[in-house]
Amino acid sequence: MKKILKYVIVDIVQNRIVIIYTLLLLIISLSVFNLESNSAKGLLSLLNIILIIVPLICIIFSTIYIYNSSEFIELLVSQPLKRRTIWASIFSGLAISLSLAFFIGAGIPLLLYNADATGFMMIAMGLFLTVVFVSIAMLAAGLTRDKAKGIGLSILLWLFFSLIFDALVLFLLFQFQDYPLERLMVFFSFFNPIDLSRIQILLHMDISALMGYTGAVFREFFGNSMGIMLSFAGLTIWIFMPLLFSLKKFKAKDL
């Protein structure tokens, strides 16, 4: 497994797109901190990057990478290796190298310009989202053999988590306006890794606005260490659920 992992990481780190992704993140992060008058505004721009760009790049890059290395995977399968090992190494290779890219691109500027609880939470959530969306990409790529279909599916999944899910939640909120939905909202947020990360970061940023009645419910749940542990656990489940599901598919797959 170590050898495959090493090979995958070296292959991805040398990949031009990953280098561009790293540099892009680095340039954006440095410029938002240098150009904005106050660091709060810079953090806000970076929040959007972490919640939108990072999942998008991760899911699409990983899907394409898996399809492009289908011949390599076939080769590996022909060797006396467990399919489980192969799949896990590819996942780990993708996750580690993209996390590295995120850490260099956004993590280091964050540590330089905003090394407080908010900054650390943003780095943690960025890393989590990177790994979660690699895992979802594995699922999308595992579900279908057709490359175009697979990439289409991963874009759709990204769109679902970053936009459609929230739109549905907003719709629900307005349909059931007369009912107390706060606790239900907390429950719903576990169904979307992006929402989960966003709420965690927000609790560190817009505390005053979130201190209203509703905010109090969220704060009570997510703000204490128990809530932070729970949302970390939720994100971990989001890493392993799609991965295990895709592994099951991959094991039974006729290559």
Place this chain on the structure above:
Amino acid sequence: MNEEGNACFPAKKQIGMNIKHPFAIVNIAFLLLLLTILSADAKTITVGKSRSVKTIQKGIDMANTGDTVLVYPGIYKERNILLQKSIVLKGINHPVLDGENKYEILSVKTKNATIDGFRLQHSGRSEMRDMGALNIYDSYRVTAINNILDDTNFGFYIQNSRSCTIKDNSITAYGKNEVQSGNGINAWRSDSLLIIGNTIKGHRDGLYFEFVTNSLVWRNISTRNVRYGIHFMFSHHDTYIGNVFEDNDSGVAVMYTNHIYMYNNHFLNNWGDAAYGILLKDITDSDISGNHFTKNTVAIHMEGCSRINLYKNAFYDNGWAVKIQASCDNNDFTRNNFTGNTFDIGTNGSLVLNTFNGNYWDKYEGYDLNRDRTGDVAYHPVSMYSMIIDSNPAALVLFRSLIVSLLDESEKILPGVTPEELRDTRPLMKRLLL
């Protein structure tokens, strides 16, 4: 008091040096003569545990108009002391008047009296009536300065009085809830009060005014109170300058009053579901300027207010800088700084009868082509999402998500939900120095 005492010594030295001149000697002799005449008229009665007069009440009973009752350090448990004479009651090194958690400590019903330098502690608490540590009833020109009130129910209780001064007192209570605790300075039906330089902590309301007119509240610090930093109603023509209201459970709430003048006050760190930097309810014809609102859930909440001029205030790092209900009219916001607030303005309707011109907004994204330092396109300070949250608080969970940003942006281009009239047509490009 100690500072005054120390200041006397150099003065004496100077007189000593002046004695070289013969004229000075004559002057001093004349002065001494004058002093003896005066002191013959106004005598000083000393009260102390080791002196002939042992209780303060007895000292007061012996005194005549213009006398001074000087109280030496010690603990005096005299139940309720009644002061009904025009005298100066002065404590040396803060003698302790203890109410034993049962009694109203000092009651004043007089004119031209001074209470200076006492420590009043453990006042009584009653369900039937409001018991204060120092009570001023039906009085005129009573001055309370430099006292320390500790563990009191109500601190100062002023009722039906005029031209009284409450200055440089420190008032501390350890209230746990609204029902069990009293107010720091409680004034009712009074006029021309001067409330200056007091430090108030841990009461229900730091300052509470009802029917108090033409008064000045200056340089007080009201913090960590169980309810409001200051709470008043029907208190017209009052002025509030340079006070600090910090960390109060519900911030500050003022109601049903006209002609209030608030300058250079600080409203800080009032966080909570029903906490306001300042809540203005039915306030009219007033002036609010130079105040700093920092880190409040809602910096200013206005309801039914008319003709208030708000200018040169700084709103920094608040959840909502201003929440203005549609029931307000003819209020004018100008030359204020809005920086780092999550939402600048929140409102609950589409009717806008107030003006918001010439402020600085850090969220403004316009341009200034003609270089007149004001933006060329109007700024709409109400974001659509703040209105959604106002009507549906649970929607806060989606705050700063992609869908909400998209909705907000499209709302900016084509306003549908937010009041189109609520805008700043001359937004400043640079932050004002306030």
